[in-house]
Amino acid sequence: MPASPPGSPRSFSTPSPHIEVEGLELYYGSVPAVRGVNFNVMPGEQLTLLGPSGCGKTTTLRAVAGLEQPTAGEIRIGGVPVFSSAQKINIRAEKRGLSMVFQSYAIWPHMTVFDNVAYGLRVRKAGATEITEKVDRALEMVQMREFGGRRASQLSGGQQQRVALARAFVFQPSVLLFDEPLSNLDAKLRADMRIELRDLQHRLGITSLYVTHDLEEALAMSDRIVVMRDGLVEQIGTPDEIYSLPRSEFVADFIGSANLIRGRHRPDLDSDGLTALETATGQLIYGMAYGRRARPEMTVSVRTVHLRISQERPAGERNVWPVKIEKTVFQGDFSQIHLYWGDQRLVARCAAMEPLAAGRDVYLAVEPRRVVLLGAGNS
Amino acid sequence: MGSWFSTQKVAGYGVAAIAAVLVLYPVYFLLQAAFDVGDPQVRPPTAYGVDNFSSLLQYPQIMLNTLTVSLAATVMALMFGSLMAWILTRTNVPGRRLFEQLMAVPYYLTPLLGALAWSLLGQPESGFINGIWRALGGQGHLIDINTPYGIAWVMALFEGSVAFVMIAALMKSMDPSLEEASQVIGASRIRTIMRITLPLVTPGVLGAAIFVFAEMLGSFAVALVLGLPTRYYVITTAIYQMIQQYPPKIQVAAAMGASLFAVMWAMLYMYRRVVMSGSYVTITGKAFRPRLLDVGRLRYVLLGICLLYLFVAVVLPLATLFFASLQKIATIFPTAENFTLDNFRTAMTMNAVRSALSNSLLLAFGTATIGIVLMGLLAWLIYRSRLPGGGMIEYIVMFPQAVPRLVFAFGLMWAWVVFPIPIYATLWLLLIAYLTVFLPLGVRTIAGVILQIDKSLEECAQMCGASWTFRVRTVTIPLLRPGLVAAWLLLFIASVRELGASILLMGPHSKVITPSIVESWFGTSSELTAALALIQTLVVALAIIVLVAVTRRVSAQPVD
Numbered sequence: 001m002p003a004s005p006p007g008s009p010r011s012f013s014t015p016s017p018h019i020e021v022e023g024l025e026l027y028y029g030s031v032p033a034v035r036g037v038n039f040n041v042m043p044g045e046q047l048t049l050l051g052p053s054g055c056g057k058t059t060t061l062r063a064v065a066g067l068e069q070p071t072a073g074e075i076r077i078g079g080v081p082v083f084s085s086a087q088k089i090n091i092r093a094e095k096r097g098l099s100m101v102f103q104s105y106a107i108w109p110h111m112t113v114f115d116n117v118a119y120g121l122r123v124r125k126a127g128a129t130e131i132t133e134k135v136d137r138a139l140e141m142v143q144m145r146e147f148g149g150r151r152a153s154q155l156s157g158g159q160q161q162r163v164a165l166a167r168a169f170v171f172q173p174s175v176l177l178f179d180e181p182l183s184n185l186d187a188k189l190r191a192d193m194r195i196e197l198r199d200l201q202h203r204l205g206i207t208s209l210y211v212t213h214d215l216e217e218a219l220a221m222s223d224r225i226v227v228m229r230d231g232l233v234e235q236i237g238t239p240d241e242i243y244s245l246p247r248s249e250f251v252a253d254f255i256g257s258a259n260l261i262r263g264r265h266r267p268d269l270d271s272d273g274l275t276a277l278e279t280a281t282g283q284l285i286y287g288m289a290y291g292r293r294a295r296p297e298m299t300v301s302v303r304t305v306h307l308r309i310s311q312e313r314p315a316g317e318r319n320v321w322p323v324k325i326e327k328t329v330f331q332g333d334f335s336q337i338h339l340y341w342g343d344q345r346l347v348a349r350c351a352a353m354e355p356l357a358a359g360r361d362v363y364l365a366v367e368p369r370r371v372v373l374l375g376a377g378n379s
Numbered sequence: 380m381g382s383w384f385s386t387q388k389v390a391g392y393g394v395a396a397i398a399a400v401l402v403l404y405p406v407y408f409l410l411q412a413a414f415d416v417g418d419p420q421v422r423p424p425t426a427y428g429v430d431n432f433s434s435l436l437q438y439p440q441i442m443l444n445t446l447t448v449s450l451a452a453t454v455m456a457l458m459f460g461s462l463m464a465w466i467l468t469r470t471n472v473p474g475r476r477l478f479e480q481l482m483a484v485p486y487y488l489t490p491l492l493g494a495l496a497w498s499l500l501g502q503p504e505s506g507f508i509n510g511i512w513r514a515l516g517g518q519g520h521l522i523d524i525n526t527p528y529g530i531a532w533v534m535a536l537f538e539g540s541v542a543f544v545m546i547a548a549l550m551k552s553m554d555p556s557l558e559e560a561s562q563v564i565g566a567s568r569i570r571t572i573m574r575i576t577l578p579l580v581t582p583g584v585l586g587a588a589i590f591v592f593a594e595m596l597g598s599f600a601v602a603l604v605l606g607l608p609t610r611y612y613v614i615t616t617a618i619y620q621m622i623q624q625y626p627p628k629i630q631v632a633a634a635m636g637a638s639l640f641a642v643m644w645a646m647l648y649m650y651r652r653v654v655m656s657g658s659y660v661t662i663t664g665k666a667f668r669p670r671l672l673d674v675g676r677l678r679y680v681l682l683g684i685c686l687l688y689l690f691v692a693v694v695l696p697l698a699t700l701f702f703a704s705l706q707k708i709a710t711i712f713p714t715a716e717n718f719t720l721d722n723f724r725t726a727m728t729m730n731a732v733r734s735a736l737s738n739s740l741l742l743a744f745g746t747a748t749i750g751i752v753l754m755g756l757l758a759w760l761i762y763r764s765r766l767p768g769g770g771m772i773e774y775i776v777m778f779p780q781a782v783p784r785l786v787f788a789f790g791l792m793w794a795w796v797v798f799p800i801p802i803y804a805t806l807w808l809l810l811i812a813y814l815t816v817f818l819p820l821g822v823r824t825i826a827g828v829i830l831q832i833d834k835s836l837e838e839c840a841q842m843c844g845a846s847w848t849f850r851v852r853t854v855t856i857p858l859l860r861p862g863l864v865a866a867w868l869l870l871f872i873a874s875v876r877e878l879g880a881s882i883l884l885m886g887p888h889s890k891v892i893t894p895s896i897v898e899s900w901f902g903t904s905s906e907l908t909a910a911l912a913l914i915q916t917l918v919v920a921l922a923i924i925v926l927v928a929v930t931r932r933v934s935a936q937p938v939d
Contacts, residue, residue, distance in 0.1 A: 067838055093841045106839035110857045119853070120843035171843070 016079060018043040018207045019064065019175060024073035026059055033059040034070070035231035041175075041209055042223075046201055048210040050218040051228035052254065058179055060228070061211045065100055065177050066093030078174065099173035101181045105164040107152040113139070113163050114148040120171035138170040139163075141200065158189045165197070169204060176201075178210040182217060194220050215255055219243065227251050245290055245372055252301035252374065259302045259346045260374075261285060265294050274318070274368050281342035286318045287371030299374045306370035307348035309337060309356075314365045323364045325356050339364060394756040395772045401815040402778050405790030409640075412633035412793050419629055422797060431634035438617065438635075444527065445613040448602065449595040451531035456539025456591050457546075461584065463688060464547040471671045472681045478689075479547070485692040486540040487923060489876050491893065492912050493537035494604035496696030497524050499703050499905060507699065510711035530605045530613075534598055536692045542591045549583035586653040593646035596639065597783030599879045604900060614639050615785050615879075622789065622883065629793070636786035644781045697916075704909035722910035731890065732911065739892040740918070742806060743874035746813040747867045753814065754821030755863065762826045763834075780819040784879030787816055792883055804886025812880045813873075821870055828862025861929055868926040872919050 017040035026034040034056040041047040049057035062068040064075055066082065069090060075083040077098070082091040099120070108116055117135045126134070139145045142162035152160060161181065168176055181197070182190045198221050201208055212218050218225050219239040227234040227242060227250075235247045246252035249260055261279060269276035274286040275294050287300045314320055326338040326345065337348045337356065341364065348364070356362065413432070417425030435442075466472050467479050485493065500507050501524030512521035523529060557579065561571040599615040606616055614635060621632040674681065703709035704722050726732050761773045779787060791812050795803050802808045836858065840850040875892065882894040892915050900908045 065842060067841070093838075094844045094846060097844070098842065100839065100842040102835040102839055104833055104835050106833065106835040108836060108839075108854060108858075119840065119845070123844045123849060167839075167843070177842075 015042070017041060018045070018078060019047075019209060020074075020076040020079075021060070021064065022074045022076075024060060024063060024070055024075065026056075026063055026068060026070045032231050034063070036073075037228070037231070037233055039226050039233065039236060041207055043207055044205050045223045046198075046208045046210060046221060048212060048218045048222035048225045049228055050212060050215070050225050051234075053213060054230075055228040056231040057211045057213075057228050061177055061179055061209060064209060065098055066091065066096050097173060098175045098177055099168040099171070100177040100179065101164050101168045103180045103183060105157075105160040105184070107155070107160045107163055107167075109152045111152070112148065113144065113150050113152070113155070116152065116163055117148075117167045117170050119167065120173075124171055126171075134170055135166075138166040141203075142166045157185055158193065161185060161193065165200070169200075169206065174207065176206050176208045178208060178212075180212055183212070183214070190214075190217070197221065219255075227254065229254075246301055246374065247292075248374055249299060249301070252372075257304045257347065257349070259304060259307070260299055261302065261344070262297070262299045265296050265298055267294070275373055279342055279344070281344075283321065283342040285366075285371060286368040287373050288369050289373045292373050292375045294373060295375070300371050301374055302346075302366055302371050304336070304347050304349040306366055307346065308365045309339075309348055309350060310363050310365065313363050316365070319368055319371070320363060320365045322361060325358055325360045325362060327358050328356050390756065391760045392768075394753065394760060395768070395775075397753065398757055398772065398818065399775050401811065402775050402818065405787060405794045405815070406778075406782075407790075408794035409633055409636055409786065409790030412629055413637040415630050415633070419626075431630045432638065434631055435634055435638065441612050441614055441617045444611060445596065447527045448531050448534070448613055449592055449598075451528055452534040452539065452595045452598075453588060453592045455531060455535035456542040456595075457584070457588055459535060459539055459688065460542030460544075460546050460587070460591075463543050463685065464550055466681045466685060468547050468550040469672055470674045470678065470681060472674070472678050472685065474682070474685075478685045481689055481693070482540060482543050484689070485537050487872075487919065488537065488693065488696065488916065489600070489878075489893075489919075490534065490537040490598065491600040491604065491876075491878055491896065492700070492916060493533050493692070493696055494601040495896075495900060495905075495908060495912055496699045497529070497533045498604055499699050499709060499909070500524070500695070501529060505710070507702075507711040514712065525605055525609045525611070527611065530602055530611075533605065534595055534601045537601070538594060538598055539591060541594065542587050545587040545590065546580075546584060549580055549587075553579060582653055586650050589646050589650040589653060593643045593650070593781075596643055596646070597786075599783065599785050600897075603897065607901070615783060618789065619785060619882070632789065633793070636783075636789055640782050640786055643783070647781050697913075700909040700913055703906055704913055706906055709906050709909070722904075722907045723914075725907055726910045726914055732892075732895065735890040735892045735895040736914070736918075738806060738890060739875050742809055742813065742891060743871045745810055746817065746874045747870040749810070750814055750817060750821045750870045751825070751863055751867050754818065754866070755825050757818075758822045758825040758829055761822070762829055776822050777819050779816050784816050784877070785883065788812055788880035788883040791815070791880070804884075804889060806889045808884050809881060809889060809891065812884050813877060816877075816880050817870055817873055820873060821866060824866040824869055825863065828859060828866065831862070832858050864929050865926055868922050868929065872922045872926070875915065875919055875922070 019041040021037060021039050024034055024037040025032070037056070037060055039047070049060055051057050059068060063070045063083070064077075070083060070085065072085045073083070074081055074086065077096060081087060081089050082096050083089060108119075111119075114135055117138055118131050121131045121134060135148070136145060139148055142165050144159060144162045144166065147155065147159065147163075152163070155163065161184075164181070182193050185193060194217055201221075210218075210221065219242075222239055224236060224238055225242050226236050229250055235242060235251050237245070242251065242255055246255060246258070252258040252260060261277070263277040263279040263283075263285070266276040266278050266284070269284070273288070275289050277285050277287060277298065277300055279285070285300065308314070313322075321341065323339045323341050323346075326340055329336040329338070334349050334351055337350060339346045339348060346364070411424060414427045414429065415424035416428035416430045463478075463482060467475050467482070472478075498506075501509070501522045503509060503520040503523045503525070506520070506522070506524065508522055509520040524533070553576075558571050558575050561575045562568070566574065597615060598613075599619070602611075602613045602616045603619065606612060612620060618632045618635050618639075621628040621635070705719065706713050706717050707719050707721070708717065710717070757772065757776055761769045761776070791808065792803075795808050795811070802811070837850060837854055840854045845853065877891075878893040878897070881891050882897065885891050885894055892911070896908055896911045896915065899911055
């Protein structure tokens with residue numbers, strides 16, 4: 001086991017966060033990259049910064065690493081400030097006791113695989129036997145033991161990725177940072193590495209901060225996700241929360257595919273804990289607020305997979321509408337069905353079924369609990 | 380970290396200031412002399428005016444000569460360059476790869492060596508070719524190298540390689556699907572060439588023409604060796620003559636230099652405009668695999684053209700010099716007792732030659748070593764640091780590119796004569812001159828190396844906990860080393876063969892090899908000169924062999 005920071009991963013008595021980021025701002029000249037970001041990473045947790053390119057996620061990670069100097073805010077690791085604009089503290093990257101896996105792998109081409117992995121240990125002046133032992137074990141863990149004598153130029157992308165990983169954890173850092181480590185791999189390898197990386201992180205029990213723009217990767221690997229946009233945090237939550245209960249149109253749209261429906265609140269029709277919404281063309285839809293406050297004008301989000309289509313009218317009164325099919329797009333594992341719903345078009349994703357001809361009349365239904373009211377709240 | 384950034388700033392701006400002084404100080408003195416209309420014996424000038432420039436009108440012949448030679452050389456260089464580029468990039472001629480690499484050899488042989496060799500070959504009376512012509516029963520002479528077109532021919536052969544490099548790059552960067560698209564639509568091959576290929580390459584070729592013309596305007600060595608015997612002057616040799624004669628016409632020479640510099644600067648500006656605005660082809664920066672034209676039997680004709688080019692530009696000049704250097708009196712049909720090794724013996728034992736050669740090697744060593752540090756810092760400052768003003772520094776550093784070295788050296792000479800520290804006519808002045816005129820070469824070479832190295836390779840070492848010194852020692856320097864060694868050798872080679880700046884700046888006790896070769900040509904014998912030129916070529920060739928070996932190692936070990 002790697003050296004645990006104060007507040008060991010498994011201890012219940014000290015639930016103090018391992019990494020704390022407070023009011024982080026970073027400007028390049030007058031151009032803002034990060035505009036005030038707050039989040040904590042608990043010991044042993046894998047937290048992912050997720051967002052489209054240019055949202056400030058990599059800049060935030062590099063600020064935690066110490067590779068970029070923030071303009072304002074505070075970063076603490078294990079309770080100790082490593083950057084604080086107020087106290088004028090800025091500890092150099094090499095003194096922060098972190099480790100990082102780079103997007104480009106950054107395998108040194110002039111060294112062998114063994115020397116690459118041993119680098120962090122040599123920096124720490126480890127003895128020769130200790131180095132051999134630890135490097136071998138680390139290479140073993142990433143299934144690269146027999147490649148120790150090779151040069152980086154003789155490795156494939158996936159192999160370089162494994163070496164970069166072994167190099168990052170071999171000296172038992174307290175925190176591992178990942179900057180889109182899988183984005184240069186092909187789709188199949190990426191899916192395999194995702195699982196491997198998650199397993200490894202669990203085995204090492206190491207606190208990790210992970211950056212990606214890939215939704216599936218974030219959902220599959222994270223304990224919690226921070227969704228970022230334009231240098232700000234949009235939402236923080238577990239993958240399930242982020243997926244099921246998006247707070248904003250941006251999160252609903254970015255995380256998977258969702259239909260967004262805007263309308264007027266009809267408090268007079270609210271019943272059974274459901275919130276009623278009426279669109280401009282008079283369609284009524286019932287959804288759930290999940291603790292969020294209903295406002296006169298509001299938006300709900302419905303995942304495409306939660307819309308159900310049937311030829312017979314399904315039982316139940318609420319959230320059932322006769323609709324007309326615009327077109328069906330066959331996509332292998334599922335079909336994407338485009339529908340006219342009032343003056344709006346909705347998209348439903350159904351397990352592959354017999355193709356429905358354009359112009360056909362069918363019924364559309366959705367459970368009210370799947371209709372999520374957007375907005376800030378205590379979820 | 381805060382303090383480290385300010386150290387960076389101090390170091391960065393310090394180096395930038397040194398570069399600015401190196402470049403701008405001589406230019407200032409050049410302009411001062413050009414506008415000085417007072418008593419030439421008194422410094423600083425007593426009166427300023429533009430009379431020196433209007434007096435240039437008294438030399439219409441020189442301007443005409445310059446234009447004739449430069450235009451003829453440019454046309455020839457473009458013809459050779461396009462033909463060779465087309466053959467080597469677009470046809471299936473045998474041995475394309477090898478020929479492409481060999482195309483750089485004439486440039487490395489230097490225009491001076493080419494001029495000496497072709498002078499031995501093509502002088503109307505004693506030239507080897509004319510000797511053979513007469514032996515075959517011809518009358519008078521077949522060729523005369525001491526004519527404008529002779530001069531242009533040698534310039535095109537030995538200084539025109541850049542036309543080939545530019546046009547070949549252009550043809551390589553052209554997406555073949557642009558031509559294929561035309562053919563798929565149904566256009567014939569000729570129509571495709573006329574309507575697609577030519578319009579696409581025209582801006583690039585025009586750019587190459589302007590660039591080559593500017594280079595020919597500033598060319599010096601060939602016109603000196605081949606023009607001086609018949610008193611045929613172009614602008615650079617005229618400037619040289621005016622400075623060397625007694626009494627010197629410093630002010631007129633300065634005005635000539637300033638005008639030449641202004642014209643070249645304008646040409647290079649035009650070149651940039653043309654390349655930036657009109658080039659549809661090179662924008663992607665992607666190297667495409669060009670479609671090779673199967674030329675059938677014709678490929679052996681094309682192979683013959685390639686071999687012929689290398690024969691007249693490489694084999695023949697070297698063989699001629701070697702042949703001449705082994706004779707007492709160089710002639711095409713020597714008797715057995717005419718052969719001798721004395722020229723080489725003299726060359727190796729003469730004090731003047733030995734000191735010139737050792738001075739050159741010492742200077743080249745110093746220039747390359749100091750240059751690596753200075754130019755490395757400048758390259759890092761311009762291309763890696765985020766310090767403001769990087770663009771301005773790049774502009775200053777690239778400035779010597781637009782000034783012929785002879786003109787630059789003139790400014791240097793004039794500047795350092797009045798400098799309080801007595802370095803005039805010493806090796807120190809030559810060192811300063813070399814460091815200045817090779818700024819563009821060095822900075823561009825090192826920048827290429829720095830830009831190749833992914834930043835995260837250094838950052839990763841930092842994240843592994845390595846301190847700055849440990850990182851530099853274990854990651855930065857090992858990664859940069861092959862590139863720095865290559866840049867060192869390039870600077871070394873350039874210094875050993877430098878003529879334009881050295882010929883004005885060397886003093887009686889600070890002779891260097893290339894100007895000494897010129898002195899020997901005009902002062903002693905052509906046979907001894909041939910031996911000297913071969914010795915210099917050997918030194919440069921050794922350096923090039925090491926350079927190629929080093930570059931091979933770099934490419935065998937790709938950097939991320």
